[in-house]
Amino acid sequence: MSTDVQDSGITAQPKASAKKGQSSGLDLAIRYGFLALLVGLAIFFSIFANGFAGPRSAVFIFQSVAMTGILALGVTCTLVVGGFDLSIGSVATSAMMLAAYVMVVMEQPAAVAVVACLFMGAFIGLVNGILIVRFKVPDLLATLGMMFLLVGLQRIPTAGRSISTGMVLPDGTTANGTFDPLFLAMGRHRFDFFLEKLLPIPVVFLIVIAILIWIFLETTRHGRLMYAIGSNERAAALTGTNVKRYKVTAYMISGVLASIAGMLLAARLGRGDIASGTNLLLDAVAASLIGFAVLGAAKPNAFGTAMGALFVGILLQGLTMMNAPYYTQDFIKGAVLVIALVFTFSLSARKTAGH
Amino acid sequence: MTDCLCQISGLQKAFGDNLVLRGLSLDLPAGSVTALMGANGAGKSTLVKILSGVHSSDSGNVSLAGQNFVPSSPSDAIRKGVVTVHQAINDGVIPDLDVASNLMIDRLAEPSFGFFLKRKQLFKDAQEIADRMGIDVDVRQPVAQLGVADRQLIAIARAMSHQPSLLILDEPTSSLSAVEAERLFELIETFKERGVAVLYISHRMSDIRRIADRIVSMRDGEISGLFEDTPLDYEGAVNAMLGHHMTDVNIEIPLQGEAIAELTQMRLKPDSKPFDLTLHDNEIVAITGLLGSGKTDLAQALFGLRTPNSGSIKLDGSVYAPTSPGSAIASGVFMSTKDRATNAVVADFNITRNISIPFLQQFSSLSFLSPNSERDTAREMIDALSIVCQSETDGINTLSGGNQQKVMLARWLIDKCRLLLLDEPFQGVDIRSRHDIGEKVRQTAKGRATLVFVSELDEALEIADRIIVMHEHSIIAEFVNRDVDLNEILTAVTGTAQKQPEHEAA
Structure with a gap:
C-alpha cells in the first residue's frame, strides 16, 4: 500500500483554524478593500474636483457606467466558463451601425432595428462559440479574429462613412430616414429620481441586466454548471454536463449584451458614428477583471463587475473634472487594473493556499 | 562487460x-538492460527524477x-x-521544428555553435545521426x-547524440505498436553492445521478456526484489512488486441478484480477444490488471467516453449504447473517475457544491437552486x-486526499x-479513508451492480465479491473472492497463465 500514511486529514484541522484567526486582517482587506477604495475615490474627487459631487456629473458617470457595465457583464459570462470575449467592443459598434442603417437608410421603425441588433448579437455569439467549441480555435484568437472581421464589416455598407440623416450613400442617393424618437429615448430619457431627470434609461437597463445575470449565475443550476466548467472543464464534462452547449450559450449572452450596449450608444449619439466606441472593449474588460477583487470573490461575478464598472466610471469622470489630460486616463485605468489583479490573484491565492 | 557503472x-x-524513497540501493552494470517494475506510487518516477537531475536526494x-x-x-x-x-513523448521533441533541428537542438544550444544556422551542415549532421539510429525519415x-x-525514436536518438553511459527509458513503448516497439528494442540492443547501461x-x-537482462522490483520506496x-x-x-501482505478483511459474499448489465462479445481494440461479462444486482466486481491491460478502456466504454x-x-435487458457521460448517467450508469485532481475535483467549489454537481436538477425547481436541500444532502x-x-x-482543496x-x-x-x-477509487487515499x-x-451495494477498477x-x-483479471484488453481470468490463491491471480495478472498466441499478420 504505497499511499497509506500520507495525510490522515485530521491534522489539517487545527492548522486551518489557526490560519483563520491569524489572517482575519488580511481577510477583511481582501473582502472589503476594493469597496473601501471605491468610496475613498468618490470622497477624494468630491473634495478635490470642482462639481464632481453634483447631479450633472452623476448623470455623466451613470451614462458611461451603463455602457461599460452591460458589456462587462457579457465578458463576465464568458470568463465564468473559462473563456474570454474580445469581440464585444466591435459587436457593440456593429450594433450601433446596424441600428442606424436600419432606421436611417432602410427607413424602418425602432422595433425592427432593435430586433435586428439583438439577432445580430446572438448570431455573432453563436459563431464565436462554434469557432471555439467545434473548431477548437483558442477563445482569445477566435474572438480577436471576430473583432477584426466586424470592425471591417460595419464599414462596408456605407463605404466607411458615418450614418446620419441626410447623408449621401455610396450609390449617390440621399438617406432620408430618421432615428425613431422612441429609439432615441432609450439612450437619452432620464427618470426623476430624488432629483429631476437624474436617472438615464441606460442605467435602468444596466441595473435590470445586472440583477438578471446575477440571478442566473448565482442561483440557477445553469450558472452553477458554468462556474464548474470554468473551474474544471473535464470534471464538469464527466459529471454529464454538456460543456459545449454552455460555452456557446455564454458567448451568445455576451454577444446579445454587447448589441444592447451598442444600441444604447446609437440612441445616445443619434447617429451611427464610425469613430466612437473605441474604448468600450478595454473599459469593459477592466471592469469585469476589477470585479474579481470585489468582496474577495476571486472569480468572475456579476456584482463585482457592476462595481468595477462604477469604479472605472467614477475614476474617469473624476480625472476629467480635475482636468487630467485624456492620455493620462488610459494610464491610470491600466494601473488600477494591474493593482486589482494583484489584489485578486496574489492575496486571495495566499488566503486559499491553506495547505 | 560486467563492471558496475552506476551504484546507488x-x-x-x-x-x-x-x-517516497526509503534508502534505496541499486547497481546498474554497463552493457546490460535492467528492467524496473513497480506499482503506482512505488517511487519509480522519483528515482528517475533524481537520476536525471530534476530532484535532489x-x-x-x-x-x-x-x-x-x-x-x-x-x-x-x-x-x-x-x-x-x-x-x-512531447517532452522529448519540439513538434513545430523539423527533424534535423530536433536532433541537433542540444548542439544548437551550445555557445560554440555560432550565431547563424548553417542549414546544409545541420541537415547533413542530422542525417548522419538518423542513419546511425536507423530512423528512416x-x-x-x-x-x-x-x-x-x-x-519516440527521435527523442531517443537525440538522447543518444550525447554519448550517454546510462540511458533511462521511462515506459518508452506505451504508445508504440508491436512493430514499432521492435525497432526500439533493436536500437536498445545496439546501445547495449556499446556498453551503455540501460534502465528500462x-x-x-x-x-520485459524481450529486452531485460535483469529485473528489479520496487515497492514502497525500496527494492523488493532483484532477479x-x-x-x-x-x-x-x-x-x-505487488507484495504479499494483504489487509485482513472478511468479505461476506451476498447472494447474486438478477443480472443488471450484460456485455457480450466486447472487443475494446480491433485485434483484442472478445469477451463476455455479466454483472449482477448487489454484487461488487473488481477488475484488475497491469497498466495498459484495458481497464480504463472498459470503464470508458461503459460510461460513454x-x-x-x-x-x-x-442494461436491464435493453440495449445500452451511451454516447456521452450525460447519456450514461441518464441510463443509470455513474462513474467516479480516476485521477480526481484532473477529472473530478472542481477546485473552486466547496464540499457541498462538489457533491451536488451531477444531480443539480434534484436540488432545484425551475432551475433555481435550493441551497437548503443541497446543504442537507451534503x-x-x-x-x-x-x-x-x-x-x-x-473548500475542497483544504481536505486531505482521502477525504x-x-x-x-x-x-x-x-x-x-x-x-x-469506480475507477481507481483508492488512488492517493490513506488507509482509514x-x-x-x-x-x-x-x-450501499443493494439495488445496483458495482464495478471497481483497481x-x-x-x-x-x-472490496470485491468477484475479481476479474484483464490482460491485453480482454478478460483472462475470474476468481470468487473466497480463499483465493494469490499466486494464481498474480499469474493471471502478468499474463503468464496463457500461452501467448502468436499474432502473425495473415
Missing part, C-alpha cells in the same frame, strides 16, 4: 511528510563510473552522461507530421462517509443507479 546506495527522498549516494554523481540540473545530468527519455520534415513511434521502466511483461539468474523469474518479480470496437451491452453525506472537515462549506476522494464518491451516491463504476470508502460501497491486488481483495 541508501537513497532517500521525502516530499513533506511522505517518504535527501540522503544517500549515487556514483557513476566511480565518481560521485550529484547532478545540479537536468542538463548537468546529461553532460555527465545520464540521459533520460521521459514517458510523455526526411530530416527536413516537421516532427508534427510524424507518427508517435518516429517521435515498464509495466509491459512482453517488453538476474537466467531464466528470469518474471512471476517472482511481479510478486515482489469511447465506443467499443464491437460487442453489445445490455451534511448527510459527510456523516455517512465520515468526511473529516469543519463544515460543509469548506477528497470520499467527496467524489458521495457525488455519485446521492442518487440511485443501476451500475456504479480507504476502509471507510470500501465499507460504504459495500453497504491496479493493486490488495485493493481488489478488500
Whole structure:
C-alpha cells in the first residue's frame, strides 16, 4: 500500500483554524478593500474636483457606467466558463451601425432595428462559440479574429462613412430616414429620481441586466454548471454536463449584451458614428477583471463587475473634472487594473493556499 | 562487460511528510538492460527524477563510473552522461521544428555553435545521426507530421547524440505498436553492445521478456526484489512488486441478484480477444490488471467516453449504447473517475457544491437552486462517509486526499443507479479513508451492480465479491473472492497463465 500514511486529514484541522484567526486582517482587506477604495475615490474627487459631487456629473458617470457595465457583464459570462470575449467592443459598434442603417437608410421603425441588433448579437455569439467549441480555435484568437472581421464589416455598407440623416450613400442617393424618437429615448430619457431627470434609461437597463445575470449565475443550476466548467472543464464534462452547449450559450449572452450596449450608444449619439466606441472593449474588460477583487470573490461575478464598472466610471469622470489630460486616463485605468489583479490573484491565492 | 557503472546506495527522498524513497540501493552494470517494475506510487518516477537531475536526494549516494554523481540540473545530468527519455513523448521533441533541428537542438544550444544556422551542415549532421539510429525519415520534415513511434525514436536518438553511459527509458513503448516497439528494442540492443547501461521502466511483461537482462522490483520506496539468474523469474518479480501482505478483511459474499448489465462479445481494440461479462444486482466486481491491460478502456466504454470496437451491452435487458457521460448517467450508469485532481475535483467549489454537481436538477425547481436541500444532502453525506472537515462549506482543496476522494464518491451516491463504476477509487487515499470508502460501497451495494477498477491486488481483495483479471484488453481470468490463491491471480495478472498466441499478420 504505497499511499497509506500520507495525510490522515485530521491534522489539517487545527492548522486551518489557526490560519483563520491569524489572517482575519488580511481577510477583511481582501473582502472589503476594493469597496473601501471605491468610496475613498468618490470622497477624494468630491473634495478635490470642482462639481464632481453634483447631479450633472452623476448623470455623466451613470451614462458611461451603463455602457461599460452591460458589456462587462457579457465578458463576465464568458470568463465564468473559462473563456474570454474580445469581440464585444466591435459587436457593440456593429450594433450601433446596424441600428442606424436600419432606421436611417432602410427607413424602418425602432422595433425592427432593435430586433435586428439583438439577432445580430446572438448570431455573432453563436459563431464565436462554434469557432471555439467545434473548431477548437483558442477563445482569445477566435474572438480577436471576430473583432477584426466586424470592425471591417460595419464599414462596408456605407463605404466607411458615418450614418446620419441626410447623408449621401455610396450609390449617390440621399438617406432620408430618421432615428425613431422612441429609439432615441432609450439612450437619452432620464427618470426623476430624488432629483429631476437624474436617472438615464441606460442605467435602468444596466441595473435590470445586472440583477438578471446575477440571478442566473448565482442561483440557477445553469450558472452553477458554468462556474464548474470554468473551474474544471473535464470534471464538469464527466459529471454529464454538456460543456459545449454552455460555452456557446455564454458567448451568445455576451454577444446579445454587447448589441444592447451598442444600441444604447446609437440612441445616445443619434447617429451611427464610425469613430466612437473605441474604448468600450478595454473599459469593459477592466471592469469585469476589477470585479474579481470585489468582496474577495476571486472569480468572475456579476456584482463585482457592476462595481468595477462604477469604479472605472467614477475614476474617469473624476480625472476629467480635475482636468487630467485624456492620455493620462488610459494610464491610470491600466494601473488600477494591474493593482486589482494583484489584489485578486496574489492575496486571495495566499488566503486559499491553506495547505 | 560486467563492471558496475552506476551504484546507488541508501537513497532517500521525502516530499513533506511522505517518504517516497526509503534508502534505496541499486547497481546498474554497463552493457546490460535492467528492467524496473513497480506499482503506482512505488517511487519509480522519483528515482528517475533524481537520476536525471530534476530532484535532489535527501540522503544517500549515487556514483557513476566511480565518481560521485550529484547532478545540479537536468542538463548537468546529461553532460555527465545520464540521459533520460521521459514517458510523455512531447517532452522529448519540439513538434513545430523539423527533424534535423530536433536532433541537433542540444548542439544548437551550445555557445560554440555560432550565431547563424548553417542549414546544409545541420541537415547533413542530422542525417548522419538518423542513419546511425536507423530512423528512416526526411530530416527536413516537421516532427508534427510524424507518427508517435518516429517521435519516440527521435527523442531517443537525440538522447543518444550525447554519448550517454546510462540511458533511462521511462515506459518508452506505451504508445508504440508491436512493430514499432521492435525497432526500439533493436536500437536498445545496439546501445547495449556499446556498453551503455540501460534502465528500462515498464509495466509491459512482453517488453520485459524481450529486452531485460535483469529485473528489479520496487515497492514502497525500496527494492523488493532483484532477479538476474537466467531464466528470469518474471512471476517472482511481479510478486515482489505487488507484495504479499494483504489487509485482513472478511468479505461476506451476498447472494447474486438478477443480472443488471450484460456485455457480450466486447472487443475494446480491433485485434483484442472478445469477451463476455455479466454483472449482477448487489454484487461488487473488481477488475484488475497491469497498466495498459484495458481497464480504463472498459470503464470508458461503459460510461460513454469511447465506443467499443464491437460487442453489445445490455442494461436491464435493453440495449445500452451511451454516447456521452450525460447519456450514461441518464441510463443509470455513474462513474467516479480516476485521477480526481484532473477529472473530478472542481477546485473552486466547496464540499457541498462538489457533491451536488451531477444531480443539480434534484436540488432545484425551475432551475433555481435550493441551497437548503443541497446543504442537507451534503451534511448527510459527510456523516455517512465520515468526511473529516469543519463544515460543509469548506473548500475542497483544504481536505486531505482521502477525504477528497470520499467527496467524489458521495457525488455519485446521492442518487440511485443501476451500475456504479469506480475507477481507481483508492488512488492517493490513506488507509482509514480507504476502509471507510470500501465499507460504504459495500453497504450501499443493494439495488445496483458495482464495478471497481483497481491496479493493486490488495485493493481488489478488500472490496470485491468477484475479481476479474484483464490482460491485453480482454478478460483472462475470474476468481470468487473466497480463499483465493494469490499466486494464481498474480499469474493471471502478468499474463503468464496463457500461452501467448502468436499474432502473425495473415
